Amino acid sequence: VSSRESLRVIDEYVAKHNRAVTDTDGRAWRGLLGEPLAATAGALLRIGAGDPPERETITLVNPVLLVPRLDAYPRWFVAAAMERRGRRGTPRPALMMFTRSGPDAAWRLANKTTITGQKLPKIATDGQGYALTVPAETSARLAVGLNDLAAAHGAYLTGGDDRGFAAGPYTSGWRAQQAETSRRLRAGGWRDTGRFSRTRYPVAALRTKDGGVLAWYAISRVDTLVAADGGAPDPRAVPSDVRGYLDRPVTGGRTEVRAAWLLLPLTYVPPTGQASVLGMTSGLT
Numbered sequence: 001v002s003s004r005e006s007l008r009v010i011d012e013y014v015a016k017h018n019r020a021v022t023d024t025d026g027r028a029w030r031g032l033l034g035e036p037l038a039a040t041a042g043a044l045l046r047i048g049a050g051d052p053p054e055r056e057t058i059t060l061v062n063p064v065l066l067v068p069r070l071d072a073y074p075r076w077f078v079a080a081a082m083e084r085r086g087r088r089g090t091p092r093p094a095l096m097m098f099t100r101s102g103p104d105a106a107w108r109l110a111n112k113t114t115i116t117g118q119k120l121p122k123i124a125t126d127g128q129g130y131a132l133t134v135p136a137e138t139s140a141r142l143a144v145g146l147n148d149l150a151a152a153h154g155a156y157l158t159g160g161d162d163r164g165f166a167a168g169p170y171t172s173g174w175r176a177q178q179a180e181t182s183r184r185l186r187a188g189g190w191r192d193t194g195r196f197s198r199t200r201y202p203v204a205a206l207r208t209k210d211g212g213v214l215a216w217y218a219i220s221r222v223d224t225l226v227a228a229d230g231g232a233p234d235p236r237a238v239p240s241d242v243r244g245y246l247d248r249p250v251t252g253g254r255t256e257v258r259a260a261w262l263l264l265p266l267t268y269v270p271p272t273g274q275a276s277v278l279g280m281t282s283g284l285t
Helices: 003-022 026-030 037-047 146-158 172-187 240-245
Strands: 059-066 076-085 092-100 110-113 190-198 204-207 213-216 221-226 254-270 276-284
Touching: 003 059, 003 076, 003 092, 003 221, 026 037, 026 110, 037 110, 037 254, 037 276, 092 172, 092 240, 110 276, 146 172, 146 190, 146 221, 146 254, 221 240, 240 254, 240 276
Parallel strands: none
Antiparallel strands: 059 076, 076 092, 092 110, 190 221, 204 213, 213 254, 221 254, 254 276
16 A cells, blocks of 8 residues: 555545534445444444544544555555544544555455554654564564463453553543442442453554554453342443434343443553553444
8 A cells, every 4th residue: 555545545534524423424434444444433323323423524634644555455445534523623643554455445444543642653764664563473572462362361351460551541440430430339239240252354554663552452341230039120330322222212121231342452562461442433333
């Protein structure tokens, strides 16, 4: 993928995104997304009564292209840029991955992570400035192998072994937030259980200059809420996006709710030591 084509893809995405949100055209907005991000689009449109979940136009400032050499499809590249929402929004660092499934397919946004308070590692490049990919099978020497990232991260969030990951908002912080959600559910008469697993989506990884990797991957999460002790649970305790997705409002007569989510972490794995989750996009599926 040439730098000229990459910039054209970015410009076209921004123009089409802004047109879709300005016209509240959910179908056009959905057409801009590729997997795995597209897996959350249906739920977002359903919650929003068919309108795009985003309401503001975006501007990308100073994009840096991270383009790997890929002989086969799917092909992908990453744009790291400052994203401004609306006319007066404060720019925030964002990493946007675009993918193309075949020679006749369109480029689509497959992953997007907003970074706050985290420093990105420097990406290694070849002599012509192309980013270097890391095959999953060659990553066993890292602190956490690429094939094990999703399972290890899910085990951490479940409350298991946390030695492989550093504390932060998307590891220990996320776990503490879920504990608070569980307490709120129990107070509302619900008992909740969560299960994490790996997905069919492959890991994408770029080599960093220090010999580590910057990796994108996906985790499946299924939450099951059941009425505690056979009582009538409070529907207001159910998360708002889950309530919005259901065909009709949650009532006291409903005694079980099952919700599936997709977590899309962006993680830096050093050559030695703990992995650091720099950002994570989450969506109901």
